[in-house]
Amino acid sequence: MTAHGTTPHQPIFAGDVLAKLEALYPKYPDKRSVLLPALWLVQEARGWVSDDAVREVAERLDLTPSYVRGVLTFYTMYHKHPVGRHFIQVCTTSPCGMCGAEDVARTLVEHSGCGDLGATSPDGRFTVIEVECLGACGFPTPILIDDDFIESVTPERVPELLARYP
Numbered sequence: 001m002t003a004h005g006t007t008p009h010q011p012i013f014a015g016d017v018l019a020k021l022e023a024l025y026p027k028y029p030d031k032r033s034v035l036l037p038a039l040w041l042v043q044e045a046r047g048w049v050s051d052d053a054v055r056e057v058a059e060r061l062d063l064t065p066s067y068v069r070g071v072l073t074f075y076t077m078y079h080k081h082p083v084g085r086h087f088i089q090v091c092t093t094s095p096c097g098m099c100g101a102e103d104v105a106r107t108l109v110e111h112s113g114c115g116d117l118g119a120t121s122p123d124g125r126f127t128v129i130e131v132e133c134l135g136a137c138g139f140p141t142p143i144l145i146d147d148d149f150i151e152s153v154t155p156e157r158v159p160e161l162l163a164r165y166p
């Protein structure tokens, strides 16, 4: 901790993460084209993309931090603040909404302990958010838990689904 009570930034691009970044360069026409996978590497390594990480990515890819931040904030798949170990996305767009998605979302929030959409449970285990159409409108309600796509979720299934993610 510093005298101001903040944790000094530890470089993300070191060791394995740096090796993964450098392995991306030959696959793209120029450095700036590596931006999206570079941000993904950061999120995999740290769980979210901090302002320090934005500056580090910008430096590595010869971009400005404001450019990186503009791209980062455009995409909902990147986390701009810390989230739980398991990130749950539930579709509440109208077709799913008419089939009970709001009840699924409410049950997820209650059983996960998050207390509210977008909040993280006190044990750091879950964050639940609402998202737009997940492309499975015929199987309401679809949810994503981390990278697992789960269809036809009902409030009754929620406790058993959450138990799979310690």
Ligand code: FES
Pocket (backbone or CB within 6 Å): 091, 092, 093, 094, 095, 096, 132, 133, 134, 135, 136, 137, 138, 142
């Ligand atoms: S509206 Fe929910 S998946 Fe399309």
